[in-house]
Amino acid sequence: MKVPKNLYYTETHEWVRVENSHAYIGITDYAQDSLGEIVFVELPEESDQLSKGSEFGAIESVKAASDLLSPVSGVVVAINEDLEDAPESLNEDPYENWIVKVELEDESELEDLKSAGEYESLIEE
Amino acid sequence: MKKTALHPEHVRLQAKLVEFAGYEMPIQYTSIKEEHHAVRQKAGVFDVSHMGELHVYGKEATEFLDHVYTNNIQSMTAKQIVYGFLCMESGGVVDDLLIYKVNDQSYLLVVNAANKDKDFEWLNKQNTFDAAVVDASDDYSEVALQGPQAEAVLQTRIQADLSALRPFTFDYFDVEGEEFLISRTGYTGEDGFEIYGDHKPVRRLFAGLIERDGVTPCGLGARDTLRFEAALPLYGHEISEEITPIEAGYGFAVDFKKPSFKGREALLAQKEGGLTRRMVGLELEGKGIPREGYPVEKDGETIGHITSGYLSPTLGRPIALALIQRPFTKRKTEVSVRIRRRTVPATVRNKKFLSHRKTN
Numbered sequence: 264m265k266v267p268k269n270l271y272y273t274e275t276h277e278w279v280r281v282e283n284s285h286a287y288i289g290i291t292d293y294a295q296d297s298l299g300e301i302v303f304v305e306l307p308e309e310s311d312q313l314s315k316g317s318e319f320g321a322i323e324s325v326k327a328a329s330d331l332l333s334p335v336s337g338v339v340v341a342i343n344e345d346l347e348d349a350p351e352s353l354n355e356d357p358y359e360n361w362i363v364k365v366e367l368e369d370e371s372e373l374e375d376l377k378s379a380g381e382y383e384s385l386i387e388e
Numbered sequence: 389m390k391k392t393a394l395h396p397e398h399v400r401l402q403a404k405l406v407e408f409a410g411y412e413m414p415i416q417y418t419s420i421k422e423e424h425h426a427v428r429q430k431a432g433v434f435d436v437s438h439m440g441e442l443h444v445y446g447k448e449a450t451e452f453l454d455h456v457y458t459n460n461i462q463s464m465t466a467k468q469i470v471y472g473f474l475c476m477e478s479g480g481v482v483d484d485l486l487i488y489k490v491n492d493q494s495y496l497l498v499v500n501a502a503n504k505d506k507d508f509e510w511l512n513k514q515n516t517f518d519a520a521v522v523d524a525s526d527d528y529s530e531v532a533l534q535g536p537q538a539e540a541v542l543q544t545r546i547q548a549d550l551s552a553l554r555p556f557t558f559d560y561f562d563v564e565g566e567e568f569l570i571s572r573t574g575y576t577g578e579d580g581f582e583i584y585g586d587h588k589p590v591r592r593l594f595a596g597l598i599e600r601d602g603v604t605p606c607g608l609g610a611r612d613t614l615r616f617e618a619a620l621p622l623y624g625h626e627i628s629e630e631i632t633p634i635e636a637g638y639g640f641a642v643d644f645k646k647p648s649f650k651g652r653e654a655l656l657a658q659k660e661g662g663l664t665r666r667m668v669g670l671e672l673e674g675k676g677i678p679r680e681g682y683p684v685e686k687d688g689e690t691i692g693h694i695t696s697g698y699l700s701p702t703l704g705r706p707i708a709l710a711l712i713q714r715p716f717t718k719r720k721t722e723v724s725v726r727i728r729r730r731t732v733p734a735t736v737r738n739k740k741f742l743s744h745r746k747t748n
Contacts, residue, residue: 299404299609300421302699303677305728321728323677325420325698326609330728 264386265292267358271373272382273334278358279376286335287361290322293386295357298324304346304353304362305331311339313365315372320362322353335372337365392437393529393587394594401598401605409501411438414607424613424701426604427576431535433594433603434611436582440504441528442497442511446519449493456514456650457487458633458642464489469556469571472641474510475651479632479658483507484623484641486573488558496569498582500623514650529590533597534580534606534614541601542570542581545593553581563593575611577618577742616696619669619709619739625680625695626667626709634658635711637667637739665692666717669739670708672725674732678708683726684734691716694725700741707741708734 266272271279276294280287295301303323313319313333320331341364346352352360367373377385389412398405403414414435416423426432444453453461459472468489474482483503488496499507504525511521533542543550545563553559558571566589574580583593597603612622621627626636633642634655642655672678678697683690692712700707708725716723721736 299416300419303675305676305730318728323699325613325701326415328677328679328728 264296265358266379266383266386268379270358270379271334271376272379272385273332273376274385275332277332277334279334279373280361281367281373284367284370285340286337286365286367288334288363288365289361290331290353290357291382291386292357294322294329295354298322298327298329300325301350301353304350306342306344306346307339307363309339309342313337313339313363315375323350331362333365334376335365335367335369337368340364340366390438392435394435394437394531394591397591397595397598397605398435403605403607406608408608409438411501413438414605416607416609417605420607420609420613421701423604423606423610427535427578427606427610427614428702429536431533431537431541431580431601431603432606432610433597434532434534434606434608435530435594436532436611437529437590438501439530440497440499440501440507440523440525441530441584442499442504442508443494443522443524444497444511444519445494445522446517447493448517449495449519452515452517452519453487453495454646454649455517456511458649458651458655459487460643460646461487461489461495462646466491467557467559469558469573470641471556473627473633473638473651474507475633475649475655476629477651477654479634479651479654480629481623481627481631481633482510482629484621484627484633484638486571488569488571503623527586528584529587530582530584531590531594531597532574532576532580532582533603534574534576534578536579538578538580541597541603544601545596563589566593568593575620576614577620578614612696613698613701616698616709617700617702617707617741619741622696626711631695631711632658635663635666663714665711665713667695667709667711667739668717669737669741670694670697670710670723670725670734671737672706672708672732672734675706676725676727676730676732677706678710678725678727678732678734684710684712685724685726685731686716686721691723703741709739712736
C-alpha cells in the first residue's frame with residue numbers, strides 16, 4: 264500500500280495535503296483497495312462549511328457506501344467534479360485525485376492527524 | 389472460522405476473503421463488475437460449498453416435507469427440483485431452499501449456510517412422521533457454473549448429453565472419472581449448473597474450469613449483484629421471519645392447492661386481500677445508490693424500505709428492490725429514497741430488471 268510521506272492521515276483513511284493554508288482531502292490507497300471498485304462519489308457543495316470529524320460526502324463501491332469524514336474544519340473552496348463522471352479514478356490514483364479543497368480554519372487541527380509513519384503502522388495492524 | 393475444501397484455490401487466486409456465515413469466503417477475485425459481466429456474457433464459477441445439505445429420508449419423507457414446505461412435494465417426479473419455503477405459522481420464513489427428489493423416500497434439501505442449524509432444529513421439531521433428517525453438509529463440496537456458455541464448457545468434460553438436463557432437474561454424471569450430482573439450477577438469472585461432489589474432485593473441477601477452460605472465478609460480491617438483478621430473494625433481505633413469501637412476491641412457490649402446510653392460513657389470508665405491503669422494483673431518477681435499509685418516502689412520510697439495491701452492473705443505473713406499503717406499490721407511483729441527507733426521486737416498477745433474459 265502506498266503511503267506518501269508528505270501527507271497527513273486520519274484513522275478513517277482520508278489524507279490531507281496542505282498548500283498555502285488550503286487542504287486538499289482525499290482517500291488513501293488502503294481505503295480504495297478495501298472498498299473495491301468505486302462507482303459513485305457524493306460530493307459536498309462549494310462554500311459548504313465542514314467541521315472536523317463530520318461527514319461531508321460518501322464513497323460508494325459496488326458493494327457498499329462509506330462515509331467521508333472531514334479531517335479538518337473549513338469552508339469548501341473547490342470540489343473535484345471530475346469524480347462525478349470518473350469515480351474509478353480514485354481506485355487508479357487515490358493520491359493524485361483529491362476530493363475537496365478546503366480553506367483551513369485552524370491549522371493547529373493538523374497536529375491531531377497522523378504522520379505517514381503512524382498511518383502505516385495503523386494499517387499494518 | 390471454517391474453510392471450504394476449495395479455500396486453497398481462493399488463496400492461490402489471490403481472492404479478497406471475508407467472513408460469511410462462519411466461513412472464510414471469496415468476496416471477489418479481481419473485480420465484482422468483471423465477474424458479474426463474465427456470468428452475464430460468458431461463464432463464471434462460484435464456490436458455494438458453504439451451502440447446507442440436509443437429507444430427509446424415510447417412509448413418510450414425502451408427507452413430512454409436504455407438511456413443512458410451501459411448495460408441492462407429492463407431485464414431484466424423481467430427479468426433479470422444486471423451490472419453496474419453510475414457513476412459520478405466522479407465514480414468516482424460516483428459510484428458502486431447493487428440494488431435490490431422489491425418490492419417494494429420499495430428498496436432498498439445499499439450504500442457506502447461515503440458516504442451516506436453525507433449519508435442522510426446525511425440521512426436527514416439526515417431525516412427527518416416519519422420517520429422519522441428517523445434516524450432510526460436511527460431506528459435500530459445491531460449485532455453481534453459471535452463464536450462457538456454461539453448458540458448452542461443461543459438455544467438454546461429460547459424455548452424456550447435457551442439453552437433455554432440463555431446468556430444475558438433476559442427474560448423476562461421470563466427469564472425467566468422478567461422479568457428481570449436477571442440477572440445472574442457479575442464483576444468477578442465467579443458464580447454468582450447480583455441481584455437488586466429494587471435496588477433492590470438486591476442487592479439481594473448480595481449478596480445471598478456471599485453468600483449462602478459462603472460466604472466470606466469481607466471488608460472493610458478484611453472486612449478490614447477479615441474483616439481485618434477477619430479483620431472486622436473499623434471505624434476511626427480501627424474505628425473513630418478518631417478511632412472508634406473499635409480501636415478497638414469491639407466491640409462485642406457495643401451493644395453496646395443498647390442503648395444509650405450516651403457515652398456510654396466514655399466507656392464504658394475505659393472498660386473499662390482507663396484504664398491507666409488497667415488494668416492488670424501484671428505478672432511481674436521480675444520482676445515488678439505494679442500499680438496504682434506506683427509507684422509501686412519499687410526501688415526507690416513510691412508506692417502506694430498500695431490501696437490496698445497487699448501481700446495476702448490467703444496466704448501469706441505480707435500481708432497488710423495496711418493501712413498501714400499499715397503495716404506493718402501484719407501478720409508476722412516484723416516491724423518493726432517503727440517501728443519507730438527500731432525498732432522491734424514484735419510480736415504482738416491476739422487478740423484471742432483466743426482462744429480456746430467462747430467469748431460473
